[in-house]
Amino acid sequence: MSQEETNNVQVIPEDKEKTKKIWKVAAILAIVTIIEFIFAFTLPRGIILVSIFLGLTVVKAFYIVAEFMHLKHEQKALIWSIMIPTVLILWLVVALMVEGTAIFNIRY
Amino acid sequence: MATTATIDTTKSRWGGGVAPMNASYGKLMMWFFLLSDAFSFSALLITYGLIRYSHPAYEGTVSEFTFSTEYWPIPEMVFEAVPFLHGVHAPLIFVGIMTFILILSSVTMVLAVEAGHRMDRQGVIKWMLWTIIGGLTFLACQAWEWSHFIHGTAEGTVNAMGETIFGANLTENQYGPPLFASLFFFITGFHGFHVFSGVVINFIIFFNAVVGTYEKRGHYEMVEKTGLYWHFVDLVWVFVFTLFYLI
Numbered sequence: 001m002s003q004e005e006t007n008n009v010q011v012i013p014e015d016k017e018k019t020k021k022i023w024k025v026a027a028i029l030a031i032v033t034i035i036e037f038i039f040a041f042t043l044p045r046g047i048i049l050v051s052i053f054l055g056l057t058v059v060k061a062f063y064i065v066a067e068f069m070h071l072k073h074e075q076k077a078l079i080w081s082i083m084i085p086t087v088l089i090l091w092l093v094v095a096l097m098v099e100g101t102a103i104f105n106i107r108y
Numbered sequence: 109m110a111t112t113a114t115i116d117t118t119k120s121r122w123g124g125g126v127a128p129m130n131a132s133y134g135k136l137m138m139w140f141f142l143l144s145d146a147f148s149f150s151a152l153l154i155t156y157g158l159i160r161y162s163h164p165a166y167e168g169t170v171s172e173f174t175f176s177t178e179y180w181p182i183p184e185m186v187f188e189a190v191p192f193l194h195g196v197h198a199p200l201i202f203v204g205i206m207t208f209i210l211i212l213s214s215v216t217m218v219l220a221v222e223a224g225h226r227m228d229r230q231g232v233i234k235w236m237l238w239t240i241i242g243g244l245t246f247l248a249c250q251a252w253e254w255s256h257f258i259h260g261t262a263e264g265t266v267n268a269m270g271e272t273i274f275g276a277n278l279t280e281n282q283y284g285p286p287l288f289a290s291l292f293f294f295i296t297g298f299h300g301f302h303v304f305s306g307v308v309i310n311f312i313i314f315f316n317a318v319v320g321t322y323e324k325r326g327h328y329e330m331v332e333k334t335g336l337y338w339h340f341v342d343l344v345w346v347f348v349f350t351l352f353y354l355i
Contacts, residue, residue: 009227009229009323010227011226011227011228011229012225012226012227012228013226014223014226014228014231018222019219019222022215022218022219022222023215026211026212026214026215029211030208030211033204033207033208033211033349036350036354037200037204040184040200040354041184041199045170045182049355050355053350053354053355054350056350057346057347057349057350060346061343061346061347064214064339064342064343064346065339065343068214068215068217068218068335068339068342069335069336069339069340069343074129074130074131075128075129075130075131077128077129078129078130078131078136078139081129081139081140082139082143085143086143086146088147089146089147089150089154092150092151092154093150093154093157096154096155096157096158097157097158097161099158100157100158100159100160100161100162101161101162103158103162104161104162104163107162108164
């Protein structure tokens with residue numbers, strides 16, 4: 001890392017607003033995880049708790065994909081190219097939930 | 109004058125000459141690779157859901173829970189050990205720490221990408237190093253957790269044939285049905301291997317930043333691409349955490 005190498009490169013100064021936003025998203029992720037933790041030990045186990053957990057997971061997934069992976073700020077065409085195929089995953093969830101119930105009913 | 113060709117930038121986005129998605133080839137391909145990887149992981153995780161819900165659930169209260177191969181275990185009773193605190197019941201504490209480590213290493217990765225946009229080589233080096241340390245710490249935690257899961261508790265569990273089983277492997281499992289352990293090894297193993305390859309790739313990028321490859325190239329886009337991969341690994345962990353440890 002000699003002086004000559006770094007001299008010709010212009011380092012743009014840090015934009016405090018940007019880094020502040022990154023830490024804000026990190027705080028949101030941490031807080032949602034803590035909420036999940038508290039719910040795991042306080043609420044009765046059941047379908048409602050499972051739904052809450054899945055909902056909070058989607059919230060975290062949104063922040064990671066939209067802000068950390070920057071997808072929210074990309075072109076519309078790119079956003080939809082990534083989001084539309086994930087509909088197939090939702091279909092798989094529904095299909096295998098129905099299948100799982102059927103297997104349970106046959107076995108027990 | 110009327111025949112002069114003018115380029116209308118709003119209409120010719122797909123007409124050639126510009127990157128229509130405003131992203132380079134490499135970045136686009138990283139996105140589509142991650143999409144296909146998302147399909148692999150969701151297939152595994154949804155299979156976990158299917159197999160779990162085709163087994164009987166534990167009906168009683170959490171405080172009276174005992175391990176049995178007859179029903180699916182409650183995760184907070186399985187994952188309750190913390191290194192150096194032998195015999196202390198600390199449900200989900202260790203995996204919580206692992207989750208925070210991975211989220212933090214994701215944050216340092218974004219900071220590295222941000223430093224790259226500003227051509228700040230020192231910043232990229234610093235934050236990439238933190239990201240690598242975070243990844244290695246996570247892997248070490250996972251190695252400990254696997255080892256504990258495989259060796260099991262001191263008491264063990266008596267199975268249907270009257271034998272006492274200690275720990276878990278691919279054929280028997282003291283915590284619940286054998287499939288529970290198989291899925292645990294397969295899914296966290298597949299994720300752990302992603303973390304491992306992520307650390308290796310991050311190290312290559314870190315090395316290139318140190319020797320000045322990207323400074324000569326004039327941009328730090330490679331940091332952005334590996335960043336996408338690293339965030340994806342974090343994203344998958346968020347789902348693994350919910351499905352394996354919370355539900």
